[in-house]
Amino acid sequence: xxxxxxxxxxxxxxxxxxxxxxxxxxxxxxxxxxxxxxxxxxxxxxxxxxxxxxxxxxxxxxxxxxxxxxxxxxxxxxxxxxxxxxxxxxxxxxxxxxxxxxxxxxxxxxxxx
Amino acid sequence: xxxxxxxxxxxxxxxxxxxxxxxxxxxxxxxxxxxxxxxxxxxxxxxxxxxxxxxxxxxxxxxxxxxxxxxxxxxxxxxxxxxxxxxxxxxxxxxxxxxxxxxxxxxxxxxxx
Amino acid sequence: xxxxxxxxxxxxxxxxxxxxxxxxxxxxxxxxxxxxxxxxxxxxxxxxxxxxxxxxxxxxxxxxxxxxxxxxxxxxxxxxxxxxxxxxxxxxxxxxxxxxxxxxxxxxxxxxxxxxxxxxxxxxxxxxxxxxxxxxxxxxxxxxxxxxxxxxxxxxxxxxxxxxxxxxxxxxxxxxxxxxxxxxxxxxxxxxxxxxxxxxxxxxxxxxxxxxxxxxxxxxxxxxxxxxxxxxxxxxxxxxxxxxxxxxxxxxxxxxxxxxxxxxxxxxxxxxxxxxxxxxxxxxxxxxxxxxxxxxxxxxxxxxxxxxxxxxxxx
Amino acid sequence: xxxxxxxxxxxxxxxxxxxxxxxxxxxxxxxxxxxxxxxxxxxxxxxxxxxxxxxxxxxxxxxxxxxxxxxxxxxxxxxxxxxxxxxxxxxx
Numbered sequence: 001x002x003x004x005x006x007x008x009x010x011x012x013x014x015x016x017x018x019x020x021x022x023x024x025x026x027x028x029x030x031x032x033x034x035x036x037x038x039x040x041x042x043x044x045x046x047x048x049x050x051x052x053x054x055x056x057x058x059x060x061x062x063x064x065x066x067x068x069x070x071x072x073x074x075x076x077x078x079x080x081x082x083x084x085x086x087x088x089x090x091x092x093x094x095x096x097x098x099x100x101x102x103x104x105x106x107x108x109x110x111x112x113x
Numbered sequence: 114x115x116x117x118x119x120x121x122x123x124x125x126x127x128x129x130x131x132x133x134x135x136x137x138x139x140x141x142x143x144x145x146x147x148x149x150x151x152x153x154x155x156x157x158x159x160x161x162x163x164x165x166x167x168x169x170x171x172x173x174x175x176x177x178x179x180x181x182x183x184x185x186x187x188x189x190x191x192x193x194x195x196x197x198x199x200x201x202x203x204x205x206x207x208x209x210x211x212x213x214x215x216x217x218x219x220x221x222x223x224x225x226x
Numbered sequence: 227x228x229x230x231x232x233x234x235x236x237x238x239x240x241x242x243x244x245x246x247x248x249x250x251x252x253x254x255x256x257x258x259x260x261x262x263x264x265x266x267x268x269x270x271x272x273x274x275x276x277x278x279x280x281x282x283x284x285x286x287x288x289x290x291x292x293x294x295x296x297x298x299x300x301x302x303x304x305x306x307x308x309x310x311x312x313x314x315x316x317x318x319x320x321x322x323x324x325x326x327x328x329x330x331x332x333x334x335x336x337x338x339x340x341x342x343x344x345x346x347x348x349x350x351x352x353x354x355x356x357x358x359x360x361x362x363x364x365x366x367x368x369x370x371x372x373x374x375x376x377x378x379x380x381x382x383x384x385x386x387x388x389x390x391x392x393x394x395x396x397x398x399x400x401x402x403x404x405x406x407x408x409x410x411x412x413x414x415x416x417x418x419x420x421x422x423x424x425x426x427x428x429x430x431x432x433x434x435x436x437x438x439x440x441x442x443x444x445x446x447x448x449x450x451x452x453x454x455x456x457x458x459x460x461x462x463x464x465x466x467x468x469x470x471x472x473x474x475x476x477x478x479x480x481x482x483x484x485x486x487x488x489x490x491x492x493x494x495x496x497x498x499x500x501x502x503x504x505x506x507x508x509x510x511x512x513x514x515x516x517x518x519x520x521x522x523x524x525x526x527x528x529x530x531x532x533x534x535x536x537x538x539x540x541x
Numbered sequence: 542x543x544x545x546x547x548x549x550x551x552x553x554x555x556x557x558x559x560x561x562x563x564x565x566x567x568x569x570x571x572x573x574x575x576x577x578x579x580x581x582x583x584x585x586x587x588x589x590x591x592x593x594x595x596x597x598x599x600x601x602x603x604x605x606x607x608x609x610x611x612x613x614x615x616x617x618x619x620x621x622x623x624x625x626x627x628x629x630x631x632x633x
Contacts, residue, residue: 003234007271008338010238014245016331021249023323024315029254029299033261036292037245040268041334047275048338053347059276059597061347062364066373069283069365070380073446076287077387080530083299084391088534096303119542126590130549130556133583137556140563140579146571149563153575157582164549164586171542171593180601181589187426187608188582194419195578195612198619203571229547236554240561247565259564259573262614266584269603273591278599285603289581290610294617301618408620416616427609434602442599447606454610461620 008048015041028086028096032079039075043068118170129163132156146203154196158189234274241267254300262293278442279365282434286450294457295531360509362440369444370512374501378490381483381519384526388479392470395535401471402535410463420462427455435520439509445482445516449523456528467532475525482522486515543594550590557583574618581611 018038022031046064053061090096139152165185172178244264251257265288272281315323352364352372359371369377395402411417431451438444459465468475489511493502503511560583563576585604592600 002343003231003274004343005338006231006234006238007275009335010241012331012334012338013242015334016327017245017249019330020323020327023326024320025249026315027254027303029296029303030257033248033257033296036261037248037264040264040288043280044268044271044275045334045338047272047277047280049341049345050277051275052341052343052345053349054276054344055347055349055353058349058353058364061345061349062352062368063348063373065277065280065365066368066376068277068280069369069444069446070376072280072283072287073380074383076292076527077384077530079292080295081387081390083295084394084534087299087302088394090303122542123545126546126549129586130552133553133556133586136579137559137583140560140576146569146575149572149575153579157579161582161586164553164589168589168593173598177598177601180605183426184585184589184601184604184608187423187605188585188611190422191419191608191612192578192582194415195615195619196575197415199571199574199578199615202619203569206569206571229544229551233547233551233554236551236558240554240558243558244561247561251565255570256564256567256573259570259577259614262577263561263564263580266581266607266611269607270584270588270591273588273595273597273600273603276595276597278597278603281600281603282606285606286610289607290613293614297614297617298620416619419612419616423609430605430609434606437599437602441602443602451606451609454613458613458616461616 004048004051011041011044032082122167125163125167129160132160258296265289282447378486399535403537404467404532408463416462424455445519449520452524453527482519485518546594553587574615
């Protein structure tokens with residue numbers, strides 16, 4: 001079993017774990033981390049494809065690599081936006097709970113005052 | 114000559130590996146946070162230094178060797194500074210008893226492993 | 227089983243263990259710590275997969291910036307953890323999620339196993355056309371020339387994300403300073419590091435950018451390093467974040483995509499197509515775009531981590 | 542020589558795995574950050590070895606980047622205490 005295959009299987013499992021955490025974890029921040037886990041698993045699978053596409057004295061196919069780099073940039077910006085949203089929710093509602101009928105504690109948003 | 118260099122490499126890298134072992138054992142076995150810091154600040158940085166020393170003969174180019182040394186210096190600088198900051202944070206937390214939970218609770222605090 | 231194969235198995239097992247921990251950990255902070263280590267190990271995997279460019283990106287993002295972002299958020303949200311534990315979904319949902327995730331993972335694994343090896347590749351095409359740009363790094367070629375539109379739009383996405391983060395500020399604070407003001411301790415160890423490290427970091431960042439032409443590296447990796455250095459100086463309290471209303475700041479933010487667009491339109495007017503570089507001046511053009519891009523990326527990433535405006539004044 | 546280096550690489554990875562136990566068990570956050578820091582050093586060492594084994598000189602640049610940025614998580618961890626204090630008054 002080649003190196004690419006080992007890492008490919010590992011990343012498939014990581015992606016599955018990420019999906020599970022994304023669904024099950026109640027805390028938004030944990031969901032964000034799980035989402036990153038899921039994404040990184042998919043990225044590694046891209047890397048496996050790139051590695052198997054090695055040709056013309058290149059260690060790996062550059063096109064998937066470029067796609068992964070672009071993907072990482074977008075994933076990071078999405079993460080930053082999500083984190084900012086969660087923090088704002090915390091400011092406004094005093095909690096980060098996502099279920100609608102949960103009693104929200106007193107808001108700490110300066111704009112309310 | 115080549116042989117001598119290889120001897121240097123093998124000895125230095127083995128010594129480096131030993132210090133990594135020492136650092137990890139310290140991190141695991143030392144009783145409390147501040148003593149564990151010794152493992153972080155001393156053993157590991159020395160281990161990395163020895164590994165770098167061992168890799169220098171194999172570096173090939175002068176630039177490669179220079180970069181190797183830069184890596185070590187950066188880790189030394191960062192490791193020393195950060196460990197001191199971590200020590201301060203640990204002390205502060207012990208003081209107002211936030212996260213510095215007594216050692217006896219370490220196991221409940223534990224992990225799926 | 228060769229020693230190298232054993233090594234890869236160990237690495238894969240490690241990554242799986244950390245992934246499980248990141249999901250299963252009780253405290254968010256512990257999960258974030260695990261995630262930082264996860265990013266570090268991924269860099270090793272990328273090197274093993276001969277994708278050093280990606281490894282650089284992973285080291286800069288996964289190892290550095292994501293950690294700062296998530297740790298800061300975890301620290302602020304610590305108060306809400308106890309409440310959230312009570313909202314843990316019931317058994318049925320957990321079981322369903324487990325089944326779904328297992329199916330997805332199995333599908334991906336099957337994809338990995340069944341994929342033709344060697345896979346269909348564009349490597350040879352990229353290699354044969356490398357002469358058109360004069361750059362030796364195939365990944366940079368793909369990013370900046372062959373699929374330049376993707377890269378341009380990716381930078382726009384970065385900007386859009388930043389606009390989204392800014393727009394979360396309450397009306398009263400609009401145009402204010404992002405994030406909390408960090409108190410400076412001029413004699414502290416952190417201030418010492420923040421004075422010593424950035425010069426080195428700037429040199430390394432420029433080196434990574436320059437090396438990106440012919441060796442692994444490039445604008446984004448360099449920008450991420452510069453952003454980290456800027457954040458270090460800000461976290462040490464030696465300088466403050468500029469207010470988001472600052473015009474100079476906004477000019478820097480659009481500099482990279484702006485240059486990119488101008489070059490692209492130039493290709494449309496004088497060349498054959500949008501973003502078609504004249505072969506003679508392809509390399510200087512690309513390097514120019516990358517230089518402008520690095521600056522923009524550094525500032526954008528720094529501000530993305532800094533977060534939404536939270537203060538009206540500099541205090 | 543490559544065999545030797547790969548063996549040492551595996552050994553250091555094993556040490557890294559043991560260091561993980563400290564990340565998992567804590568107990569204090571400071572211990573976790575510390576372990577992350579130590580794992581960072583081990584990771585840099587294994588990167589350097591890996592680069593020499595696989596003969597990819599550019600790996601040193603990855604190690605250089607890591608050496609620059611490995612500390613940032615810890616620094617954010619340290620700042621959180623002091624930075625979170627004024628937030629409550631500023632409204633976060």
